[in-house]
Amino acid sequence: MSKANRNIVIIGNGISGVTCARHIRKKDESAHITIISGETDHFFSRTALMYIYMGHMKYEHTKPYEDWFWKKNRINLKRAWVEKIDFEEKSLIFSNGESMAYDVLVLATGSKPNKFGWPGQDLKGVQGMYSFQDLELMQANTQNISRAVIVGGGLIGIEMAEMLNSRKIPVTFLVRENNFWDNILPLEESKMINRHILEHHIDLRLGTELGEIIGDESGMVKAITTKSGETIACQFVGLTVGVSPNIEFLYAQPSKGSKPLEGFLKEKVLQTNKGIVVDRFFKTNIPDVYAIGDCAEFQEAPASDRKNIEQVWYTGRMHGETLAYNLTSDNPVPYQPGVWFNSAKFFDIEYQTYGFVPANWSEEYESLYWEDAGGKIAIRFLYGKSDMKIKGVNAFRWRLRHDYFDKAISEGWMFEKVLTHLNIASFNPEFFKSHYKAVLDHYNKQKGKSLKVHKESFFKKLIGSRA
Numbered sequence: 001m002s003k004a005n006r007n008i009v010i011i012g013n014g015i016s017g018v019t020c021a022r023h024i025r026k027k028d029e030s031a032h033i034t035i036i037s038g039e040t041d042h043f044f045s046r047t048a049l050m051y052i053y054m055g056h057m058k059y060e061h062t063k064p065y066e067d068w069f070w071k072k073n074r075i076n077l078k079r080a081w082v083e084k085i086d087f088e089e090k091s092l093i094f095s096n097g098e099s100m101a102y103d104v105l106v107l108a109t110g111s112k113p114n115k116f117g118w119p120g121q122d123l124k125g126v127q128g129m130y131s132f133q134d135l136e137l138m139q140a141n142t143q144n145i146s147r148a149v150i151v152g153g154g155l156i157g158i159e160m161a162e163m164l165n166s167r168k169i170p171v172t173f174l175v176r177e178n179n180f181w182d183n184i185l186p187l188e189e190s191k192m193i194n195r196h197i198l199e200h201h202i203d204l205r206l207g208t209e210l211g212e213i214i215g216d217e218s219g220m221v222k223a224i225t226t227k228s229g230e231t232i233a234c235q236f237v238g239l240t241v242g243v244s245p246n247i248e249f250l251y252a253q254p255s256k257g258s259k260p261l262e263g264f265l266k267e268k269v270l271q272t273n274k275g276i277v278v279d280r281f282f283k284t285n286i287p288d289v290y291a292i293g294d295c296a297e298f299q300e301a302p303a304s305d306r307k308n309i310e311q312v313w314y315t316g317r318m319h320g321e322t323l324a325y326n327l328t329s330d331n332p333v334p335y336q337p338g339v340w341f342n343s344a345k346f347f348d349i350e351y352q353t354y355g356f357v358p359a360n361w362s363e364e365y366e367s368l369y370w371e372d373a374g375g376k377i378a379i380r381f382l383y384g385k386s387d388m389k390i391k392g393v394n395a396f397r398w399r400l401r402h403d404y405f406d407k408a409i410s411e412g413w414m415f416e417k418v419l420t421h422l423n424i425a426s427f428n429p430e431f432f433k434s435h436y437k438a439v440l441d442h443y444n445k446q447k448g449k450s451l452k453v454h455k456e457s458f459f460k461k462l463i464g465s466r467a
């Protein structure tokens with residue numbers, strides 16, 4: 001199909017869909033680009049939803065682009081829910097019955113909060129936290145309540161705890177694992193976050209699972225029980241047990257293996273698993289249909305240390321950028337995931353992770369962990385025992401330079417080189433106490449060494465010289 005004047009339709013105005021649209025426009029003047037979303041008129045930062053609830057921001061402040069941006073760049077926005085896709089006719093059908101044709105379709109429909117079939121999970125006052133509508137619901141559901149229960153100890157769970165805490169609503173936080181997020185964080189880090197959660201007067205229940213959610217006669221939640229038989233009275237339950245690809249609306253289509261609906265050809269059945277199955281070029285099994293962001297599932301993981309489904313902000317942006325490149329280039333490239341990066345916040349403790357730092361590691365790796373005496377600042381390095389090359393780093397209340405660690409890990413720098421250059425690898429705000437010397441002293445003591453902090457000239461630092 002000729003690339004001129006194509007009608008490219010993107011379902012989803014999140015980071016992946018919007019990035020894809022922007023980058024297509026940069027390289028293709030003639031494309032007709034439409035972004036559809038049922039959630040909001042404009043793209044907003046999902047990661048900032050909590051700040052609206054806490055009163056630090058208004059919705060307007062979470063929009064990375066001014067409203068005029070879309071018209072200026074000739075990107076049409078349509079506010080609607082797509083109910084069905086007719087892949088045969090290349091047409092979308094909206095919930096109001098209208099339809100829209102496409103030449104190229106990009107599915108960027110994100111995630112939805114998990115529900116595991118608990119009794120009472122659909123009662124009033126029980127909800128997940130993903131969309132703008134979830135935020136509005138949470139605003140309504142948490143008026144004048146005396147206790148909330150959060151189920152699930154991940155990143156959205158702890159955000160929800162902070163949100164409720166900011167409104168002085170007592171929170172009981174049920175975490176199935178023995179320590180907070182200990183399937184991702186090594187034990188010392190998990191324990192540090194346990195302590196931090198407790199310091200914020202959250203009733204943290206480790207090793208505790210939800211039994212059922214109990215409602216009153218009006219269908220409103222009034223309590224939960226735990227699997228160990230305890231009953232906790234509450235008027236709000238936040239379900240934050242992870243997310244999964246938001247592809248339910250596609251189930252209205254014939255799914256692979258089932259009998260195709262009339263009007264659909266067998267080969268026009270979209271292949272799905274947990275997500276929409278794609279190759280490294282984000283192609284689905286249907287020509288001219290692509291999937292990116294949280295809703296996409298790679299047929300094969302894009303790298304040995306990566307998952308088939310990537311559900312973070314920066315990977316969504318990379319998916320969008322790669323697909324836009326491929327849609328506008330004669331030489332498509334496969335997705336290169338690069339060095340893993342993620343960042344989050346546990347109340348006042350900012351967290352960054354780069355590369356490979358699993359919760360547990362095998363004999364071939366060694367780790368250096370340092371925590372300050374106050375137990376709120378920490379850093380961990382993982383490196384190869386025999387090659388001494390840096391593999392990854394976790395940092396807590398310690399801001400690291402993204403470009404520095406991206407390079408150090410992808411190029412396999414010696415761990416000791418990174419350690420002696422920590423002064424230039426960090427960008428803690430001015431007046432923050434620096435701890436790089438304490439970390440090096442800690443290592444020297446452990447290993448009986450006398451490594452010194454590399455002195456980088458101020459000028460070199462200014463021009464961004466790297467080790």
Ligand SMILES: Cc1cc2nc3c(=O)[nH]c(=O)nc-3n(C[C@H](O)[C@H](O)[C@H](O)COP(=O)(O)OP(=O)(O)OC[C@H]3O[C@@H](n4cnc5c(N)ncnc54)[C@H](O)[C@@H]3O)c2cc1C
Pocket residue numbers: 011012013014015016017036037038039040046047048049050080081082083108109110111129130131156159246249292293294295310311312313314316342343344345
């Ligand atoms: C509270 C919260 C905090 C988070 N914090 C972080 C963080 O700190 N760091 C990080 O890396 N990641 C974070 N994430 C995850 C991150 O926000 C997601 O990975 C990212 O937003 C996914 O982008 P996306 O473009 O794939 O989809 P989404 O942002 O989910 O956008 C999908 C869009 O598609 C629309 N849509 C879906 N189906 C249809 C349909 N049938 N018709 C019309 N429109 C449809 C949806 O309404 C939505 O607007 C957080 C997520 C949440 C919920």
